[in-house]
Amino acid sequence: MDYLKIYYYMRLTRAMEDRTRTLFLQGRIVGGVYTAQGHEATTVGAAMMLRDGDCIVPQHRDLGMHLVRGTSPRAVMCQWLARGNSPTLGRDGQLHIGDMHHGIVPMISMLGDSLAVACGVALTMKIRKHPHVVLASCGDGATSTGTFHEAVNFAAVQKLPLVVLIENNGYAYSTPNEKEFAVHSLSERALAYGIPGESVDGNDVLAVTAAVERALAHARDGNGPALIECRTFRVRGHSEADKADYVPPELRAEWLAKDPIRRFEQYLIQHHLLSEATKAEIEAEIKATVDDAVSYAEQSPSPDPATVADYIFAPDGPVAIIGEGQAQNPRYVNALDTRTGRPFSTVQPVKEVVGKR
């Protein structure tokens, strides 16, 4: 396992979100901004355990997963800034993006819904005998939805290659855990589905990677889904418009002291895995990446208003099964973005990808 790569992505995730917040405060992002300070060990750690061909089904606080899987920082900034060349052509914002050829399923705002979609991806892998696994996340809030239950139950019955990663960050918007559920830990819910479940410290990246590795192995071996609760904390508001004054200050301070990036950095330094020089190099690279993403997005065009009602329906033509044969041959309707005639733009060209895909 490449610890420095993990460290890099945790730092990149934080830096991207810090910059996004600044853009929001400057009034350059017009819509809601959702960040995930404190989640980096969970999102980056989990995604780092995947292999080529595996699939993530990330949610709104999973920028870390996205970046590890190759989502382009430029694409992310184009999304925030509602650019016409964003992966959604400015039709949607935030992290509502994906690219099936790179194993990233686009989310919607109805949290919990994506878990059912994750089942369909995993079902296809099972039917088509792909040796891959789906890693789907959700927050503590989404575990209260009916679809969470329907999806996890269906996955368990069908023994789908699915790992459900619950990022319990203490609150569903302003609603604390004790008003959300009556179980002691969300991993107890696994019992109800007859699948393995465990709870781990979501701010300890090595605890996360170990748990995810166990769950992935279970799913990959054909034993069906597994569930992990990563206990973390949302140290900022639900959105950047939310002051989160419902969070007791001492609770927030307690979790700020458990910051996942600082903890991992201390571990790396203690084990002589990170020198000051390397750290400075990483910081410089991250700054350059974020600067590039922001300036690229800012120079990108606004969508053409005349296109607002275009592309309601996909055109006719053959559809490739993702991950099989020549799935990216342009003769297939899903090989590239038929709205633009260009490749899907969520994931940057492979040569630029530092992580896995």
Next chain:
Amino acid sequence: MNEKKVTYLEAISQAIREEMRRDESVFLLGEDVGTYGGAFKISAGFLEEFGPERVIDTPMAEAAIIGSAVGAALMGMRPIAEMQYIDFITCGFDQIINMASKMYWRVGMPVPIVIRGPAGGGTKGGPFHSSSPEAWFFHTPGIKVVAPSTAYDAKGMLKAAIRDNNPVLYLEHKLLYRMPELREELPEEDFVVPLGKAIVRRQGEDMTMLTYGAMVYQCLKAAQILEEEDDLEAEIVDLRSLTPLDREVITESVKHTNKVLIVHEDTLTGGIGAELAAILAEDLFEYLDGPITRVAAPDAPFPYAPALEAAYLPNTEKILAAARRLAAY
């Protein structure tokens, strides 16, 4: 009886079976579709032929069924999600409205799914086994909505729906499933009925009846009586496809009849007829010689008791009365 003639239900069954044989990306999932062969036996024998990975008995979980279909479609599969009764589609509503229908417009990825199931009343099904849910989806951009009325269309349109690269809601009228009059001999060779094409079921000069589904037959009966008793010739346009809507056939018909009666089984307010009326008023105003007239179910939930059901559903008598009022203009 000609053994080659098939019912509306058998036509649906044939379409799914032939598409599953033709294309291995096609599979069926839903409640009781496998071992039991479906509540109406549409998939009887499928499990034996295609195996449990392509004929999937699911838990009672419509959001999981439709959501899984979306996920599989994103992977390039062509799932057919069966709602045991179409009424239960509301349990999976969000996966259709927010997940499937917006996907291509948002992210450029096609979602080739068919959601199908028995719709419509007349079978003493009561408030939860009789509904006509088309208007909710007709209102939603990004999903096609079709409602065939003959065995030929049932087969050809289902094949077209399965081959379509978009979400398609395919409404089967359960009253037509085994109706003997609908048995017909279908072509042996592969055929599709393209989505988005209406068809004129009866030609006439005096008024146009715009309808679909089982109401086609009530309109045909009414038209027969109008011919015999009133010397009126009604033209009947079977819309078949609600989205996309065939404005050409509607326009052609209205231009020569100049009067329009809209008939549907769904409730009146905000129904398909409301949009048809708006289109006619906006685009064909100068061709109209009488008020656009609608016959639909009253704005009430679907009732159970036979006396109530009969009062609720549009029928030949109600159509006749409305047609005569309209003809008087």
